[in-house]
Amino acid sequence: MGALTRERDVREAYAAHSGELYGFAVRSLGDAGLAEEAVQETFLRAWRAGERFDPEIGSLRTWLFAILRNVVIDLGRARAARPRVAEGGVEPSVEPLEQALLAWQVEEAMRRIGEDHRRVLLETHFRARPYAEVAEELGVPEGTIKSRVYYGLRALRVVLEEMGYED
């Protein structure tokens, strides 16, 4: 697909990428309504600037994420500018955007790897449960848990690379 100049191009781009864009928007804005607004604005901006999109330079996905990133910043600013009524408690800490994007990518990549791998990584690493306990729960040898951790990490790396991650 070349420049994003036809309405059909936008429809195709939406079908391919809206899920991810929305996922990140929710993650970074913490609000479904705002996320919706952000995705809508992203595709409108993409459409308006469609002639500038050059697939030779980068993928459509990367381009859309770059636009969304700016939209999220704009929405964040607009929200910050709104006067706050007196509230008890502490202001929720706002994750820096780059970090939110990275975190979201890791979470998204975790969702995309195989169920067996994800399960084992979640239980052993994120929830710090002993390998033996998890092995028993899943009814597999402990060695299998270890190998699933290994292949799970490798799978995660592949998915992250597909998403544009480089180390």
Add this chain to the structure above:
Amino acid sequence: MRTEDHRDWKLSLGAYALGDLPADERAAVAAHLEGCEECRAELRSLEGVAALLPLADPDRIEAPAARPPADLGARIEAQIAAESAREGRVRRRRRFRLGVGGAVAAAAVAAVLAIAILPLGGGESSPAQEVKFASLPKGVSIDATLEPHAFGTEIEMYVSGVRSGTLCRVFLRDAQGRTYSAGSFRYRWGENSQARLSSALDLSQAKQIGVHAGNRTFTAPVDRATALVGGADIGAT
């Protein structure tokens, strides 16, 4: 060390990279790494990913992925379609100008105007037309965009290169050769503004568009078959 052993060491590297191995196993793997370049390389590739994991929130991973509302795509499309209809003319024209540019650079001036046309019977709306006048004197450029509306036709005319102050009278002709005055404007050197007027004449009725400019007349066919049409100078009417 044999392939089987090596494979075992390798499988431990995931847990090692994550820092999840018990101390004794960890020490054993570290000792193996000392002498195994292949495992060191493998470890490096896992460590980058392992370092990212603390960013992720396990509850978020397990929560069902957020999906946009089912109608969001349709709403975006509708908004783009509306914007496209509103801005389409400008968008098309911008692209169009690029092709016309060079020849008229000397008289880099433009008057864009919209002309009202007398009402005639309505009809079904047809696609917007871009009309390029051909066979013009050197340096002169004329083109027009005709856009159908429920209420009639909107015309934008883009003229450049004629003498400043020239009176231009625009008209449309229907299939029967009847001429409908569309109003007049005076071409001003150095002007480049856009004005739009509306007319009740349906675009589907128009067969030809013309401009009397000073003592000359230029016309171009309005042809629904193509988006861009060559015109002809038919001389004074």
